[in-house]
Amino acid sequence: MPTNNEIGAKIRDLREMRRVSVEELAERSQLTVEKIHAIESGGVTTSLTPLLSIARGLGVRLGTFLDDSTTSGPVVSRADTKEKSAVRFAGAGQSGLEFHALATNKSDRNMEPFIIDVHAPESDEFELSSHEGEEFIYVLSGTLEAVVGKEKYVINAGDSIYYDSIVPHHVHSAKGVETKILAVIYTPN
The missing domain is CATH 1.10.260.40 (lambda repressor-like DNA-binding domains)
Incomplete structure (x- = not known):
């Protein structure tokens, strides 16, 4: 990546x-x-x-x-390449989201699947964001806090959340808890 x-x-x-x-x-x-x-x-x-x-x-x-290159056939993401493919995006208040893209190089996809390491936030301050589409998040380990609209949800390992991403939202790990999630972002064409 x-x-x-x-x-x-x-x-x-x-x-x-x-x-x-x-x-x-x-x-x-x-x-x-x-x-x-x-x-x-x-x-x-x-x-x-x-x-x-x-x-x-x-x-x-x-x-x-x-993507580095694209293919129209099935794409296999290998576990041993995950660390090499990490991209860390900043967020308001430095949310500490480290993205490991899955299905890179798959052409014409409508979903963007990621494993995301959600590091403990550096600040309690964050801004909600919104974009077209939908998001599905499954918590693999740790505890995630998701703010969607005016509601705050605590999502533990084994739990999931699905929401329309046009609704202002933000996700971050619970205080002091390193969290790992599977996130799938759907963006309409």
Whole structure:
């Protein structure tokens, strides 16, 4: 899986290939021009939500930024490559989400499956985010706190939550608890 610098370079290449200016992409994705420049240069570790907005603005899947190459057949993700494929996205208050993409290189997919290591938050402050689609989260270990709309849910190992991701939301580990989740994000075409 690419680094933040490689993700930024892919975004810039896709934008230029589609002849979309930074200003136009900022408008389409509802981000600032400065944010787009920072992401493209790799000068900022971004959260998942801006990447989803940029993907939507460019008319591509989120996975396009994460894939090294694509195949139309079945894709097997091997356990021994997980650590090499980790990308850490920042969040408001540094939520500490470390993504391990599953099914990378699968072309034309509508779901983005991840194993996510959710590290203890550095702060109690966080911002809710929203994007089109749906999310399914299954807690493999630890305890996750999910804020969806105005409700807070505590999800323990073996529990799951499914929600419309257009509803403002945020997930983080419970205080002092390292958490591992399986998350599947569906984004409509």
